[in-house]
Amino acid sequence: MTVDNPGPIQVSRFFILRKTGNGNFQVVAEIPASGPAVSGFAYQDKWLEKSGVYTYRIEAVNDAGNVVGRSADKTI
Numbered sequence: 001m002t003v004d005n006p007g008p009i010q011v012s013r014f015f016i017l018r019k020t021g022n023g024n025f026q027v028v029a030e031i032p033a034s035g036p037a038v039s040g041f042a043y044q045d046k047w048l049e050k051s052g053v054y055t056y057r058i059e060a061v062n063d064a065g066n067v068v069g070r071s072a073d074k075t076i
Helices: none
Strands: 013-019 025-032 055-061 067-070
Antiparallel strands (some): 013 055, 055 067
16 A cells, blocks of 8 residues: 655654444554655554455644545555
């Protein structure tokens, strides 16, 4: 899953979210937008059912906690 950089937006951190059984998204990881996250990052979700299907989303958040970018949902 990739997120394109839409331009000069101030981002302080990224959230990786997974869709829950009730249709809401839950934060499963928070990654600072400094260091390696500037060029990319990897995350391995744990404790999942092998036969399960999961939907993820990545959100970019600014210092004020506002979502300033969001990926398309990705189901794997």
